Amino acid sequence: MGTFRLKAGLHAFPCLFAMKNPYRLLFLLLLMVAAGFAQDAREALGPKDNGKARGPHPLAELMRTKTSSLKAELRGVHPRVYATDAELDQLRQRARTTHQATWQSVLTNLRALRTEPAPAPAQARRAQNEVGIAIAEAALAFKIEGDRRYLDAAKKFMEAAVSYDVWGYTYNKPNVDLAAGHLLYGLGWGYDLLYHDLSEAERARYRDKLARQARLLFDHYQLKPGRSFSYSQNHVFIPMAGLSVAAYALYDEVSDAPQWAALSRAIYDRVLATYSPDGYYYEGVEYWIFSTPWIVHFLDAQAHATGEDLYDHPGFRRMHAYVAHSMLPDGRYVFDFGDVYEGPITRAGIGDEYRRANPNGRFHTNYNLLYRLAARFRNSEAQGVAEWMKRLNHWNAEEYWTLLWRDATLRATPIERQPRSHYFRDHEVVFWRSDWTPNATAFAFKCGPPEGHHATALLKQFPDWHLSAGHAHPDAGSFIIYANGKVLTGDAGYAGVPMTEHHNSALIDGRGQAAEGRGHDAFAEYPYERLDRLRLLEAGLSSKAVQIRCDVAGAYAADLGLTSYVRTFTLVNGAFEITDEFRAAAPRTFTSLIHADEKVEAAGERQFLLRNGAAALRVDVAAPDKVVARSEPNFLTAPGPPGSVDKGERQRRGERLRLSNPEPATNARFVLRLKVVR
Numbered sequence: 241m242g243t244f245r246l247k248a249g250l251h252a253f254p255c256l257f258a259m260k261n262p263y264r265l266l267f268l269l270l271l272m273v274a275a276g277f278a279q280d281a282r283e284a285l286g287p288k289d290n291g292k293a294r295g296p297h298p299l300a301e302l303m304r305t306k307t308s309s310l311k312a313e314l315r316g317v318h319p320r321v322y323a324t325d326a327e328l329d330q331l332r333q334r335a336r337t338t339h340q341a342t343w344q345s346v347l348t349n350l351r352a353l354r355t356e357p358a359p360a361p362a363q364a365r366r367a368q369n370e371v372g373i374a375i376a377e378a379a380l381a382f383k384i385e386g387d388r389r390y391l392d393a394a395k396k397f398m399e400a401a402v403s404y405d406v407w408g409y410t411y412n413k414p415n416v417d418l419a420a421g422h423l424l425y426g427l428g429w430g431y432d433l434l435y436h437d438l439s440e441a442e443r444a445r446y447r448d449k450l451a452r453q454a455r456l457l458f459d460h461y462q463l464k465p466g467r468s469f470s471y472s473q474n475h476v477f478i479p480m481a482g483l484s485v486a487a488y489a490l491y492d493e494v495s496d497a498p499q500w501a502a503l504s505r506a507i508y509d510r511v512l513a514t515y516s517p518d519g520y521y522y523e524g525v526e527y528w529i530f531s532t533p534w535i536v537h538f539l540d541a542q543a544h545a546t547g548e549d550l551y552d553h554p555g556f557r558r559m560h561a562y563v564a565h566s567m568l569p570d571g572r573y574v575f576d577f578g579d580v581y582e583g584p585i586t587r588a589g590i591g592d593e594y595r596r597a598n599p600n601g602r603f604h605t606n607y608n609l610l611y612r613l614a615a616r617f618r619n620s621e622a623q624g625v626a627e628w629m630k631r632l633n634h635w636n637a638e639e640y641w642t643l644l645w646r647d648a649t650l651r652a653t654p655i656e657r658q659p660r661s662h663y664f665r666d667h668e669v670v671f672w673r674s675d676w677t678p679n680a681t682a683f684a685f686k687c688g689p690p691e692g693h694h695a696t697a698l699l700k701q702f703p704d705w706h707l708s709a710g711h712a713h714p715d716a717g718s719f720i721i722y723a724n725g726k727v728l729t730g731d732a733g734y735a736g737v738p739m740t741e742h743h744n745s746a747l748i749d750g751r752g753q754a755a756e757g758r759g760h761d762a763f764a765e766y767p768y769e770r771l772d773r774l775r776l777l778e779a780g781l782s783s784k785a786v787q788i789r790c791d792v793a794g795a796y797a798a799d800l801g802l803t804s805y806v807r808t809f810t811l812v813n814g815a816f817e818i819t820d821e822f823r824a825a826a827p828r829t830f831t832s833l834i835h836a837d838e839k840v841e842a843a844g845e846r847q848f849l850l851r852n853g854a855a856a857l858r859v860d861v862a863a864p865d866k867v868v869a870r871s872e873p874n875f876l877t878a879p880g881p882p883g884s885v886d887k888g889e890r891q892r893r894g895e896r897l898r899l900s901n902p903e904p905a906t907n908a909r910f911v912l913r914l915k916v917v918r
Contacts, residue, residue, distance in 0.1 A: 283710050283759060283761040284470060286470065286479075287461060288468050288469075288706050289466060290466035297463035297464065297465060298704050299507065302506035303499075306506055307547075308487075308498065308502040308546060311547055314545065316492060318432055318435035319383070320489075320545060321429055321432045321541050321545055323544070331384060335384050335385075335643060338648035342639065342642050342646070345639060346381065346640045346643070350381055350393070351370065351374035352396065353393050357374070357397045357400030358370070358400070360400075360403045360404050361404060361406060362404055365882075368423055369418065369422040371397050371422075371423065371426065372419075372422035372426030373638060374397045375394055375397045375398055375401065375427055375429070376429045376638070376640070378393045379391075379429065380433060381394075382394060383434075384643070391434065395434075395442070398442075398446055402446065409882050412881075412884075413475075413882075413883065415460075416461075417882075418474075420456075421478040422478075422482060423453065423482065424450065424453060424483055424486040425481060425482040425486075427486075428482070428485040428486035428490070429489065431446045432489040450486050450490060451490065451494045451496075454486045454487070457482075458499065458500050461480075461507070468703070469507065469510070469704060469705065470708035471514045471702075472514040472707070472708075473523075473708045474531035475708075476507065477531070477534060477535060477538070478531065480503075480504045480508060480538065481504070484504040484505070486500065487501035504538070508538055510704070510705060512550060512553055514695065514698055514705060515555045515556075516691070517554040517555050517692075518666035518667060519554075519556070519559040519560075520562050520664040520669055520692070522578065522690055522692065522711075522712050524577055524711060525563075525566045526578075526579060526580040526581060527711055529604060529606045532559070533606055533609050533637075533638065536609055536612055551616050551617075557617055559613055559622075560625045563607065563629075565662045565673075565684075566684075568727070569673060571603070571629070571632035575671065575730075576730065577669070577684065577686055577713065577715065577731060578711055579710075579713070579733075581593040581594070583731055583732040583733030583894065584837040584874075585733070585893055586733060587726075587727055587837055593734075599635055602633050603632070603634050604634070605629055605634040605635070607626050607634050608626065608638075608641055608645060608646070609641075610626040610629075612645035615645060615647040618650065620651045620653040621653045623653070624658060625655065627655075655676050656676045660676065661781045661786075663776075663781065664688075666693050666694050667688040667689075668693075669685070669688060670684065670685045670686075670776070670779055670786075671683075672684075672781060681721075681722065681916065682722045683720060683721045684720045685809050686717070686718050686719070687774055687792060688776075689768065689774050690763050690771065691709055691712070695707070696772040699768060708761060710761035713731075713735070714739065714740045714743075714753035714754045714763070715731070715740065716774050717795070717807045718745045721816065723857075724854075724855040726837070726852040726855040727852065728850060728852055728855060728856065728916065729834055731743055732835065732874055734878075734879050735876045735878070735879065736877040736878055736879040736885050736888040737760060737876070737886050738756065738762050739876065740833075741833060741874075742874060744833060744834050744835055745833055746792070746820060746822075746833065747830075748824070748828050749829050751796070751800065754766040754771070759886045766797075770794045772794070773791065773794030774791065774794050775791055776789065777789040777791055777806070784812075785810075785811060789807070791806055792805045800828070801825035802828075803823045803825055804822070805820070807820050815915050817914070818832070818911070818912040819909070819910070819911050819912075820832050820908075820909070821907075822907060822908045823907045824906050827903075827904035829900055829901060829904050830900065830901055830908045832900075833896055833897070833898055834897050834899075834912065835894055836857075836895050837851075838851045838853070838895070839851045840871035840895045840897045842871075846860065847861070848861075849917070855918065856916075856918070857917070858916075858917050859912055860913040861912060862913055863909055863910060863911040866902050867902070867910075868898075868899070868901070869897065870897070872895065873892050874894045874896045875892050876893060877889075878891040899912070
């Protein structure tokens with residue numbers, strides 16, 4: 241899901257533009273192929289093989305024993321994956337009564353009537369993803385409305401999907417990645433919904449294409465001795481969700497479709513087991529928006545097609561709290577830990593990522609997912625969060641699902657009556673706000689292992705699971721503060737090479753946390769048991785005051801000899817204080833970092849202003865007595881093209897203030913007092 245910036249890189253080859261067209265194209269293709277194989281070798285986003293292992297794969301038993309058979313009453317029946325004809329009748333009634341306004345908005349904005357499908361080979365970023373969603377949307381619209389225009393539009397996009405010889409990027413993981421998941425889902429559900437509205441020739445063409453692509457994906461994920469999968473990573477569970485939909489759509493028509501269903505069900509057994517029990521999403525809010533709907537698409541297909549309900553997971557019961565508390569008070573952006581857009585650039589309302597995050601001027605959050613969770617768990621708080629985000633005029637990529645997901649009879653707890661703070665214990669993240677108005681003061685503080693404490697035991701229990709936590713950042717002990725309508729200090733956003741210096745955290749002898757600097761995954765080859773030591777020692781939260789203490793030492797490599805690092809974060813009477821206490825076995829230079837969206841200004845002796853428009857945060861250095869202070873541009877490696885996310889361009893995102901002890905020492909104490917000013 242990295243940003244595609246190949247064009248910028250081509251300007252390094254002026255000879256390319258002097259070539260005759262055929263040679264220029266060939267050279268371009270060679271560059272793209274090279275980009276596909278330049279990915280950080282430590283980051284495995286799907287299967288990874290250990291050639292020395294022997295014996296049966298653990299998933300083989302799960303494929304054999306877990307439920308993946310189509311219900312008997314659905315054999316030979318279409319539609320069946322998400323709804324039957326009788327259930328479509330109920331949806332038609334909703335569309336004309338309780339859900340009329342939402343449904344009319346779906347019809348007004350129907351992709352397949354407003355746009356054309358990308359022509360083959362459709363290599364623009366997410367172009368094929370949009371085709372998959374457009375098929376499902378138009379097919380459902382036809383089944384609800386019976387308007388021939390919707391059928392014709394759906395078939396136009398279905399034909400486009402068939403025309404793509406490669407599903408996905410030709411230069412990176414062709415046929416087995418995110419676009420394959422989207423198209424298997426869209427074409428699979430479209431085939432199922434429109435089965436009786438298609439000619440035999442059309443059914444055969446769509447069925448054959450689905451079977452071909454499903455087999456390519458199934459073969460890529462075939463079980464082998466020693467093979468492991470990144471179950472908790474979206475590049476696994478999105479394709480597997482698509483494979484499941486295709487399997488149930490073709491279950492009694494293609495001989496090997498039951499095997500596709502069995503594999504996706506087995507893999508999802510691990511996906512669900514490794515999902516965080518506290519509801520926090522470790523890849524960041526942008527990836528929650530992009531990824532989590534696919535878990536729900538799998539769960540819904542599994543429940544409807546087989547009768548097996550797998551929803552009852554503590555993380556899904558608490559997910560609404562993650563979404564609600566991740567929203568900034570103004571509702572136009574988020575507390576952006578992890579790989580989330582472009583930090584200060586996006587927060588300023590400029591740049592390509594801002595436009596992508598706000599299609600048609602509406603913040604894209606996919607909040608309607610919460611309607612499904614609210615209905616399943618009869619959770620009025622989840623319903624209330626969804627209704628709040630609806631009032632904020634947020635946007636859903638698949639608004640048509642609201643027709644199926646939203647239970648209009650479920651009471652919604654107003655957001656103003658919901659808790660104003662939350663402690664996610666598995667990930668050691670705290671959110672707090674003074675109230676639920678846009679004028680609130682709010683902060684987020686993070687101090688846990690990248691995939692939560694639960695991962696420590698599961699990594700031992702599941703030798704077939706490997707982590708791929710590149711979208712998480714080496715940012716333990718970091719914080720984001722919002723007041724006066726602005727982020728006053730916070731994160732730098734999606735990075736191709738995440739570094740601790742991009743966060744309000746600390747460096748030891750100039751080095752950051754984990755194994756940063758070697759690629760997109762800062763945690764690859766770093767012992768998770770050491771990361772598991774990261775934890776909050778105290779989380780005192782009240783409506784007027786906050787005190788948080790965090791043990792951060794485990795985030796730093798053992799060779800730095802850091803014996804203790806405790807950060808204390810307090811909020812009293814509207815003023816923040818950050819205290820860092822370091823101890824090391826040998827003399828070290830300790831550096832505390834704090835970031836400004838726009839600039840850092842000297843405002844007096846040992847005093848600085850972090851500027852963001854008309855708002856500012858004053859930083860007073862109360863300790864140590866002697867400190868070396870330096871402000872500098874916050875440069876980072878932006879994400880590169882898919883497959884080479886760590887090869888992006890150098891980009892400036894705000895400024896940072898570095899505060900260090902003047903001479904190496906075995907211990908140091910920094911105290912920063914932060915005051916919101918106008």
